[in-house]
Amino acid sequence: MPTLVQSLKKHDLGHLRILAQIWGVELSAGERKRARDELGEKLLNGALVAELIEALPVDAAQALKALLQNGGRIPWAKFERQFGEIREVGAGRRDREEIYLAPVSAAETLFYRALLARAFFDHPNGAQEFAYLPDDLLGIIQGEGKATRPAKSLGRLARPDECAHISPATDHLLDDITTLLAALRLGWDEPPFGLETSLRFTRDLLPAARLIIDGGELQTDSIKIFLETERSEALNQLIRIWRESEMINTLHQIPTLICEGAWVNPVLDTRKALLGFIENIPKNKWWSLRSFIADIKKAYPDFQRTAGDYDAWFIRRADDGVRLRGFGHWDEVEGALIRYFIVGPLYWLGLVDLASTIEKGGETAFRVRGKLVEGKEKDSEKINLNSSGQVIVSRHVARSVRYQLSRFCNWEKSNNPDEYRYQITPSSLERAREQGLKISHLLGLLRKFSAVDIPPSLSRALQRWDANGTEARVETMSILRLSKPEDLEMLRKSKAGRFLGEVLGPTAVVVQAGASSKIMAALIEMGIFMKDETDK
Numbered sequence: 161m162p163t164l165v166q167s168l169k170k171h172d173l174g175h176l177r178i179l180a181q182i183w184g185v186e187l188s189a190g191e192r193k194r195a196r197d198e199l200g201e202k203l204l205n206g207a208l209v210a211e212l213i214e215a216l217p218v219d220a221a222q223a224l225k226a227l228l229q230n231g232g233r234i235p236w237a238k239f240e241r242q243f244g245e246i247r248e249v250g251a252g253r254r255d256r257e258e259i260y261l262a263p264v265s266a267a268e269t270l271f272y273r274a275l276l277a278r279a280f281f282d283h284p285n286g287a288q289e290f291a292y293l294p295d296d297l298l299g300i301i302q303g304e305g306k307a308t309r310p311a312k313s314l315g316r317l318a319r320p321d322e323c324a325h326i327s328p329a330t331d332h333l334l335d336d337i338t339t340l341l342a343a344l345r346l347g348w349d350e351p352p353f354g355l356e357t358s359l360r361f362t363r364d365l366l367p368a369a370r371l372i373i374d375g376g377e378l379q380t381d382s383i384k385i386f387l388e389t390e391r392s393e394a395l396n397q398l399i400r401i402w403r404e405s406e407m408i409n410t411l412h413q414i415p416t417l418i419c420e421g422a423w424v425n426p427v428l429d430t431r432k433a434l435l436g437f438i439e440n441i442p443k444n445k446w447w448s449l450r451s452f453i454a455d456i457k458k459a460y461p462d463f464q465r466t467a468g469d470y471d472a473w474f475i476r477r478a479d480d481g482v483r484l485r486g487f488g489h490w491d492e493v494e495g496a497l498i499r500y501f502i503v504g505p506l507y508w509l510g511l512v513d514l515a516s517t518i519e520k521g522g523e524t525a526f527r528v529r530g531k532l533v534e535g536k537e538k539d540s541e542k543i544n545l546n547s548s549g550q551v552i553v554s555r556h557v558a559r560s561v562r563y564q565l566s567r568f569c570n571w572e573k574s575n576n577p578d579e580y581r582y583q584i585t586p587s588s589l590e591r592a593r594e595q596g597l598k599i600s601h602l603l604g605l606l607r608k609f610s611a612v613d614i615p616p617s618l619s620r621a622l623q624r625w626d627a628n629g630t631e632a633r634v635e636t637m638s639i640l641r642l643s644k645p646e647d648l649e650m651l652r653k654s655k656a657g658r659f660l661g662e663v664l665g666p667t668a669v670v671v672q673a674g675a676s677s678k679i680m681a682a683l684i685e686m687g688i689f690m691k692d693e694t695d696k
Contacts, residue, residue, distance in 0.1 A: 161232055161233060161281075161292050161293070161294065161295040161298070162277070162279060162292075162294060162295065163200070163294055163295050163296045164200045164203060164204065164274060164294040164296050164297055165196055165197060165200035166294075167274070167277040167279075167294045168196045168199065168200065168274070169196065171196075172192065172251055173190075173191075173192045173195055174251050174254070174255055175251070175254075176192065176195045176196060176199055177195075178254075178260050178272060179199060179203075179272070179273070179274050180199060180202075182212075182260070182272060182273055183202075183203055183208065183212060183273070183274075184208075185199070185202045185203070185208075187199060187202075203274060203297075204296055204297070204300060205300075206300050209297065209300050209301060212273060212275075213275075213301070216269070216273075217266070217269060219243070219265075219266040219269075220266040220269040220270055222243075222266065222459065223239075223242075223243040223266040223267060223269075223270055223276075224270060224275060224293070224301075226239075226242070226243070226460065227239075227276075227291070227292070227293045228293070228298075228301065228302070229433060229436055229460075230429075230433075230466070232292055232293040232295070232298040233281070233290045233291065233292035233293070234290065234291050234292075234466070235288060235289070235290055235291075235466055235467045235468060236278055236289040236290055236291050237289075237467070237468055238462050238465075238466070238467060238468030239267065239290075239291035240267060240291070241468060242461075242462070243265060243266040243267045244264065244265020244266055244267045244268065245264070245265055245267065245268070246265070246267050246268045246271050247259065247264060247268065260272040267291070274294070274297070275293060275297065276291060276292075276293065277291075277292055277293075277294060278290065278291055278292070279292065288467065313440045313441050313442065314437055314440065314441075314452055314455035314456055314459065315441070315447055315448055315449075315451040315452030315453075315454075315455050316447070316448050316451045317445060317446065317447060317448070318446040318447055318448045318449075318515070318524070318525035319448070321517050322446070322448055322449075322515065322516075322517055322524040322525040323446040323515035323516075323524070323525040323527075324515065324516070324517055324518070325515060325516050325517070325518060325519045325520075325521070326513060326514070326515045327507075327513065327514045327515065327516075327523075328513050329507055329510040329511065329512060329513050329514075329529060329533050330510065330533060331391055331392075331395050331510050331533045332356045332357065332508075332555075333357050333362065333395070333398065333508045333509065333510075334391055334394055334395060334398075334559065335356070335555055335559065336355040336356055336357045336362050337362055337365065337366070337371075337386075337398075338387065338559040338562060338563050339351050339355065339566075339580075340355070340359070340362050340363065340366070341366070341371065341378070341383055341387075341563060342562070342563050342566040342567060344372070344376070344378060345378060345563075345567060345595075346566075346567060346591065346595075350363075351571070352571050352573075353571065353573050356577065357508040358413070358504060358508070360413045360415075361408075361413055361504060361505060361508065364407065364408045364409070364413065365398060365401070365402065365408065367407055368401050368402070368405035368407045368408050369382075369386070369397070369398065369401050370382050371383055371386060383563075384560070387558075387559045387560035387563055388558075388560050391534075392532065392533075392534050395509065395510055395532060395533065396532065398509060399509050399510075399511070399532075402505065402509060403431065403435070404428075406427045406428050408427070409425070409427050410427070410430070410431065410497065410500065410501055410504075410505065411425050411427075411430070411464070411493075411497055413500070413504070414496050414497060414500045415478065416477065416478050416479070416492075416496055417475055417476070417477065417478060417484070417492075417493065417496065418475070418476040418477075418478050418481075419473070419474070419475050420474045420475075420476065421473075421474035423472055423473050423474065425464060425473065426464060426466060429464075429466065430463065430464040430497075433460070433463040433464070434463065434498065434501050437452075437456060437460070437463075438502075438506070438528060441528050442528075443528050443529070443530040444527060444528070444529070444530045445527065445528075446515060446525045446526075446527050447525060447526055447527065447528070448524070448525055449499065449502065449503075449523060449524055449525055449526055450524065452498070452526075453491075453495050453498045453499065456494075456498060457490060457491075457494070457495065461487070461490060461494065463494070464494060464497065470485065470486050470487045470489075470490075471485055471486060475493055477492065499523075502514075502523075502526050503523045503526070506526075507526075510529070510532050510533035511528070511529060511532070512526045512527060512528055512529060513526065513527040513529060514526055514527075515527070541554050541556040541557050542557070542609055542610055542611035543557055543561070543565070543606075543609050543610055543611065544610075544611055544612075545606060545610045545611070545612065545614065545615070545618070546615065547615035547617050547618050548618075549583060549584035549585070549618055549621075550572075550581070550582070550583050550584075551565060551569060551581070551582040551583070551584065552574075552579055552580070552581055552582075553565065553579060553580045553581075553582070554578060554579050555578045555579065555580075556578075557609065558609075561605065561609050562580060564601075564605060565582065565602075565605055565609075566580070566582060567592055567595065567597060568582075568584060568588060568589065568592045568597065568602045568605075569582030569583055569584050569585075569588050570582065570583045570584075570585050570587070570588045584602075584618075584622075586625065589602075589622075589625055598626075599622050599623065599625070599626035600626075602622065603619065603622060637661075637670050637671075637673075638670070638671040638672075638673070638676060638694055639664065639668055639669070639670055639671065640660070640668065640669050640670075640671050640679060640690075641667055641668050642667045642668075642688075643667065644667065645666040645667055647667075647686065647688060648663075648666070648667055648668075648669060650686060651679070651682060651683065651686065652669075654682050654685075654686075655682065656675075656678050656679055656681070656682030659671065659672050659675035659678050659679055660672070660679075676692050676694065680692065
């Protein structure tokens with residue numbers, strides 16, 4: 161962005177003297193260029209900048225804060241809509257009426273203090289006019305901690321009824337990622353049972369964390385490192401990845417919205433803005449979610465629409481397909497985004513606790529945690545195993561153990577959220593064998609991590625299957641029973657005989673699947689009616 165001196169080039173000498181008067185500095189130069197250079201030198205003083213900002217009215221301080229939160233510039237139309245206009249007057253009226261002493265808006269206050277200028281900058285959609293803070297002043301303000309008015313927290317403390325039922329943050333996201341990775345390794349698109357967090361959010365984390373690449377290829381080395389990383393450090397890594405990744409588009413994850421078309425939303429800038437609002441909230445205090453959203457709407461409604469354009473994005477409501485176009489749908493888009501941001505990613509990443517007025521009701525309050533969740537995998541925690549091949553794995557068992565074990569088993573639904581249930585079956589063992597896994601590997605896992613010794617019958621069954629494959633099976637078949645042995649012999653010699661299978665006795669034989677009608681026709685030709693018990 162332009163510097164202070166560059167921003168002053170279009171102003172006349174009278175305007176420069178007004179700036180000197182408001183800043184409280186002497187301006188000795190009598191020629192515009194020299195006066196501009198002199199003023200630029202004197203105003204770039206950290207202590208003087210801090211003093212000027214400290215004296216700003218509240219509305220002007222909020223306008224300055226908005227500029228700082230947006231990297232020093234905001235589209236002019238958006239800035240003017242939020243912080244007011246700058247009157248276009250000639251030098252004569254300006255000096256005669258001294259309008260700079262009674263500004264009509266926050267924007268005009270900053271303008272007559274050299275804290276606001278306007279210019280056209282390049283933009284993906286073409287040149288666009290911006291309100292901006294001169295670059296060197298921006299650097300001074302950002303470098304002086306006391307130069308900006310302390311940020312006011314948006315929203316209010318939650319009432320007792322708003323936090324009656326508490327849902328503390330967890331690190332269960334780590335377990336969901338383990339589950340999803342194991343499912344993908346087995347060739348499934350998703351786990352057979354739902355996740356505790358969000359399948360969409362968890363799936364979006366995987367490529368951002370480089371656990372999968374190229375549209376789904378698993379990175380086995382990266383997965384091994386992740387699964388063996390201590391839980392608190394693994395969660396910290398995910399938080400850093402989520403903060404910095406443009407691949408994770410929070411707006412597109414909201415289940416109530418459908419985003420379509422080629423438009424692009426500012427993923428990182430939006431996340432940074434929302435985190436900035438949340439960082440101003442006192443730690444470990446219950447905060448009203450509704451009032452927080454309402455205050456953002458009032459003070460910073462365009463936090464994700466940098467141009468203030470509410471018509472360009474094609475977003476539909478998921479339940480009825482209605483297009484959410486215009487500022488009138490702010491609550492359904494921006495409001496929904498803020499709510500999802502807090503009760504979704506921030507909660508799943510262990511950064512906030514949630515609360516509601518009723519048990520298992522909609523969230524009404526949140527609490528920014530002073531420290532992260534500290535979940536631990538317990539070395540002493542073992543898996544439970546019985547002689548029928550059922551395996552129960554606690555959440556506290558090392559994630560790498562569950563990931564490996566789940567590849568040998570069928571997955572079963574568990575009613576206990578802190579355990580995972582699996583069943584060893586011939587089909588699950590065959591699937592594991594096709595992926596290059598060995599029974600010796602499974603036996604090694606069970607010996608090392610089971611709470612009890614492997615039941616001898618299960619050990620023998622696994623070793624026999626390894627040597628001989630499946631030795632017993634249950635089948636569903638159709639059986640034809642005739643009253644006389646000679647009728648069966650005649651049927652076997654007929655054209656329909658090719659549809660008969662294994663002979664089970666003098667008057668009983670297996671009928672091939674789907675061949676009942678052909679057998680019935682052949683029997684009628686023999687003068688025999690057949691009753692099909694399978695035809696219900």
